[in-house]
Amino acid sequence: MNASATRDSIVTAADELFYTRGFEATSFADVAAVVGISRGNFYYHFKTKDAILDAVITRRMKSRDDMLRSWVDCGQSPKDSIGKFIRILLMNNEKIRAYGCPIGTLFTELSKRDHPGEPAARALFDLFRQWLRHRFEDLGCGADADQLAMHVLARSQGVATLANAYPDEPFLETEVAQMLAWLDAIAAQHAQTP
Amino acid sequence: MNASATRDSIVTAADELFYTRGFEATSFADVAAVVGISRGNFYYHFKTKDAILDAVITRRMKSRDDMLRSWVDCGQSPKDSIGKFIRILLMNNEKIRAYGCPIGTLFTELSKRDHPGEPAARALFDLFRQWLRHRFEDLGCGADADQLAMHVLARSQGVATLANAYPDEPFLETEVAQMLAWLDAIAAQHAQTP
């Protein structure tokens, strides 16, 4: 098989395992088993576990960046863009209930261990934060834009955590509806005072 | 030393280490070193790592339960009680910035590994949830009480996570102020429609 194809399937498998089982709990052997290659081959592509983590974070970064860009490029209103972000929680409903937020849980794990990959994991938060801030600026929120961005991020994180703790309850849907209502209010408020 | 005193200091040390480093990352040797006892003595008190985890969760449960009860017993209004809960985030400011929420991060870690201690960790959430629900009921929120309780829990979790990711920003204080303002609005709303 092509080397970059093998490398890619390793990163794909690692991404999934880091999400569902956690970074530390996932071993070389686990990833190799999913991909169907030997541990030695694994080492051929990635010298250290941190190198795989880097690749996984880079992959997530690109994936999220592409997603966010597509929402802006398709030309919808800033409010609808932010609404789409909030609705990610609904889109990934089952996975969030089962494993929490892939960004949040990874950061929390790396932070607790003072892992060198922590800044890279924080950069994933930054990506969403900047994007949200720009959308709120487009909405006319000016100086409040960053604070609003952080607010949306925090509530999303909280909802993901609690949905993970209480997966059998309709809590996630309720909270998303409330966040969308809150967004309506913010948008209305800044529409009349431009 | 008294056996229960030794046991207690083990649980205290484990509680702190599980919080600051995480459960999996903390080894028997780590805890024994902090307490200043031998590994042999350690095994005299706790046969397995899961047994220490149980003891730590029980301890946290009792500590939080005592705290919540004291807030009700001192006879302040339900609104002020809920306010005190929200202000936990301020009280534990530095620790939350450094290590996140002790309840949330423990649950997330155990959940991700399908650890048998997961239900016990969820019970900690339940404790806060029930208490908040009762306070909102006292406030006259009736059927909405549980949903409001979950809302407060979720926002607190989200704030803790983001404050952990951005420890150098005044974000935590800002969000607490907003939550307290939100609480004011809820209380006012139910004061005029009893």
Place this chain on the structure above:
DNA sequence: TCGTTTTTAGGTCATTTGTCCTAATTCGTC
């Protein structure tokens, strides 16, 4: 075919949990 790339099989080394043992020390009780 030849040389490079890719893959495999296997092993090393360190760490951690958990078990077990012995001897010393402390403690409660008489």
Place this chain on the structure above:
DNA sequence: GACGAATTAGGACAAATGACCTAAAAACGA
């Protein structure tokens, strides 16, 4: 104080696991 029970120290050791490494084989392209 004496005695037995509880507690502690300090280790040896097995089993498991995971990160990391090497060398030979296989696949592949020119």
